Amino acid sequence: xxxxxxxxxxxxxxxxxxxxxxxxxxxxxxxxxxxxxxxxxxxxxxxxxxxxxxxxxxxxxxxxxxxxxxxxxxxxxxxxxxxxxxxxxxxxxxxxxxxxxxxxxxxxxxxxx
Amino acid sequence: xxxxxxxxxxxxxxxxxxxxxxxxxxxxxxxxxxxxxxxxxxxxxxxxxxxxxxxxxxxxxxxxxxxxxxxxxxxxxxxxxxxxxxxxxxxxxxxxxxxxxxxxxxxxxxxxxxxxx
Numbered sequence: 001x002x003x004x005x006x007x008x009x010x011x012x013x014x015x016x017x018x019x020x021x022x023x024x025x026x027x028x029x030x031x032x033x034x035x036x037x038x039x040x041x042x043x044x045x046x047x048x049x050x051x052x053x054x055x056x057x058x059x060x061x062x063x064x065x066x067x068x069x070x071x072x073x074x075x076x077x078x079x080x081x082x083x084x085x086x087x088x089x090x091x092x093x094x095x096x097x098x099x100x101x102x103x104x105x106x107x108x109x110x111x112x113x
Numbered sequence: 114x115x116x117x118x119x120x121x122x123x124x125x126x127x128x129x130x131x132x133x134x135x136x137x138x139x140x141x142x143x144x145x146x147x148x149x150x151x152x153x154x155x156x157x158x159x160x161x162x163x164x165x166x167x168x169x170x171x172x173x174x175x176x177x178x179x180x181x182x183x184x185x186x187x188x189x190x191x192x193x194x195x196x197x198x199x200x201x202x203x204x205x206x207x208x209x210x211x212x213x214x215x216x217x218x219x220x221x222x223x224x225x226x227x228x229x230x
Contacts, residue, residue: 041222043220
């Protein structure tokens with residue numbers, strides 16, 4: 001199993017550009033989520049999904065869109081990139097149930113200039 | 114609101130000495146607590162979790178954590194530190210505000226562990 005994969009690993013955008021961060025998992029997990037990690041702030045939840053066709057907002061959703069057309073894929077779209085979106089983005093997945101473990105991808109380091 | 118606090122930004126330990134990384138939590142209801150480790154330029158890896166049962170939880174790589182309800186703490190411990198344990202450690206608590214009935218994770222800010230030879 002590849003687990004959770006993310007592409008690209010690195011990306012530089014100019015302010016106002018849009019892009020999609022890809023996330024895929026091969027563990028048949030129902031639950032998937034996107035976090036951003038900023039120095040000294042831990043990880044903050046952007047969006048999450050409890051299954052195909054179902055998404056919802058997390059703690060910091062502004063400026064990001066998601067969709068979940070399949071169980072495996074959960075892309076994150078930046079609509080109009082801003083310097084404040086410079087961060088490391090992690091995708092995670094887990095099964096449903098009490099206290100499941102979340103499995104994380106390797107991350108995408110995004111810089112917006 | 115659920116929250117976790119990691120009071121130390123950095124912990125320095127000599128190799129072979131015991132280590133403790135501190136975590137305190139604030140939750141309504143029963144806490145579901147987790148520890149993750151992050152090595153440089155990598156994603157987070159699960160170490161251990163407490164859901165219910167014994168207060169001492171054993172996890173990967175020789176780590177363990179002690180759940181203390183009266184002190185609302187969940188400190189990570191290891192009897193003998195290795196240089197390879199040097200990494201960023203995150204404590205997390207389940208937050209039912211997000212993620213439907215399953216809940217999502219609220220992370221602490223992380224503690225950098227440095228183990229010197």
